[in-house]
Amino acid sequence: WQETTGSEHFQKQIGFLAEVDRLKTVERATLLCDGSRRELTGEHSWHIAMYALVLAEHAATPIDIDRVIQMLLIHDLVEIDAGDKPIHGDHDIAEMEAIEQAAADRIFGLLPCQQGADLRALWEEFEAAESNDAVFAKSVDRVQPVIANLETGGGSWIEYNVSRKQLEDRVGWKVEKGAPNLWAHLQSKIAKFFDGTSAR
Amino acid sequence: WQETTGSEHFQKQIGFLAEVDRLKTVERATLLCDGSRRELTGEHSWHIAMYALVLAEHAATPIDIDRVIQMLLIHDLVEIDAGDKPIHGDHDIAEMEAIEQAAADRIFGLLPCQQGADLRALWEEFEAAESNDAVFAKSVDRVQPVIANLETGGGSWIEYNVSRKQLEDRVGWKVEKGAPNLWAHLQSKIAKFFDGTSAR
Numbered sequence: 395w396q397e398t399t400g401s402e403h404f405q406k407q408i409g410f411l412a413e414v415d416r417l418k419t420v421e422r423a424t425l426l427c428d429g430s431r432r433e434l435t436g437e438h439s440w441h442i443a444m445y446a447l448v449l450a451e452h453a454a455t456p457i458d459i460d461r462v463i464q465m466l467l468i469h470d471l472v473e474i475d476a477g478d479k480p481i482h483g484d485h486d487i488a489e490m491e492a493i494e495q496a497a498a499d500r501i502f503g504l505l506p507c508q509q510g511a512d513l514r515a516l517w518e519e520f521e522a523a524e525s526n527d528a529v530f531a532k533s534v535d536r537v538q539p540v541i542a543n544l545e546t547g548g549g550s551w552i553e554y555n556v557s558r559k560q561l562e563d564r565v566g567w568k569v570e571k572g573a574p575n576l577w578a579h580l581q582s583k584i585a586k587f588f589d590g591t592s593a594r
Numbered sequence: 595w596q597e598t599t600g601s602e603h604f605q606k607q608i609g610f611l612a613e614v615d616r617l618k619t620v621e622r623a624t625l626l627c628d629g630s631r632r633e634l635t636g637e638h639s640w641h642i643a644m645y646a647l648v649l650a651e652h653a654a655t656p657i658d659i660d661r662v663i664q665m666l667l668i669h670d671l672v673e674i675d676a677g678d679k680p681i682h683g684d685h686d687i688a689e690m691e692a693i694e695q696a697a698a699d700r701i702f703g704l705l706p707c708q709q710g711a712d713l714r715a716l717w718e719e720f721e722a723a724e725s726n727d728a729v730f731a732k733s734v735d736r737v738q739p740v741i742a743n744l745e746t747g748g749g750s751w752i753e754y755n756v757s758r759k760q761l762e763d764r765v766g767w768k769v770e771k772g773a774p775n776l777w778a779h780l781q782s783k784i785a786k787f788f789d790g791t792s793a794r
């Protein structure tokens with residue numbers, strides 16, 4: 395009997411790990427730094443975990459970097475069902491939230507019960523954006539496309555016709571809240587880009 | 595003066611994070627679970643960090659899962675310069691090691707000095723495959739393509755004409771060393787695949 399339980403436990407974990415493979419095929423608005431194609435959510439999740447690891451010292455408050463990294467590894471799993479919602483696009487927020495909650499039910503529900511509940515709680519914490527760890531994780535998630543756009547000469551800012559005011563309203567304050575010195579550092583580059591484009 | 599130092603510190607970190615974006619374009623032998631294309635190293639690095647997070651309880655020895663995850667996030671950065679070396683391919687090991695050391699010099703060298711040295715030491719620990727954390731990290735890195743191949747009906751095993759003996763010699767003992775119960779659990783599926791293919 396214990397053998398069987400053990401085997402089911404493995405099956406659930408392996409089933410979950412095979413299912414989340416699909417995050418590698420979800421397309422985002424952001425371009426790769428070389429401009430060759432759009433970024434996919436799986437590789438994005440790796441890259442922002444690297445961002446958190448490298449930039450941890452700039453957090454506005456004390457953080458637990460290990461929790462932040464785990465949070466970022468799982469933060470976009472719901473996109474397997476819900477897709478990516480570009481930050482500069484328009485969405486029905488209540489509808490998106492319902493879709494993401496259903497996605498979380500299904501995806502975290504693939505895991506053994508306690509493990510699924512623990513990871514889902516970490517995802518809910520990220521979504522709530524209130525704890526120190528979540529605030530820093532959000533700032534890292536928001537700043538990565540900014541840096542990718544600066545590297546690609548505008549990237550998704552051009553496509554979505556983003557103004558500097560929109561960038562500040564939708565992105566800037568969130569980065570600043572979690573990593574104020576990082577946002578300050580980027581100001582001169584951001585100013586240079588938006589001053590260099592007319593009618594913004 | 596301090597302002598300048600701070601700015602250089604940020605520049606190095608952002609330069610590193612923009613450079614490692616290139617790991618998203620390194621192609622591996624393994625197929626995605628849906629068989630649609632080959633896996634890229636950036637998304638692979640995310641996926642095995644997820645593997646470690648989910649499978650940590652099966653480690654053969656006590657491990658620090660946070661160090662393991664950090665190790666796996668950076669374990670393939672050298673492939674930006676060195677490319678992926680398929681486990682079932684043939685390589686000049688001394689030559690590959692020299693190329694990877696040069697890649698590590700360049701890539702970790704982009705970071706502020708102490709941070710680069712710390713992450714490089716973590717990569718060297720992974721490569722040495724001696725510490726408990728590295729042994730478990732290696733087992734996770736090796737088992738992910740096995741599960742992808744089982745999901746895709748053989749995947750890179752068919753392409754490289756891999757026998758069950760080769761799988762045991764090149765992969766099995768490494769998975770078993772770090773996560774013996776996981777390898778035991780996979781035996782029936784592996785047997786079913788290799789028994790189902792003739793001349794293996």
Ligand SMILES: [Ca+2]
Nearest residue numbers: 638669670735
């Ligand atoms: Ca690998």
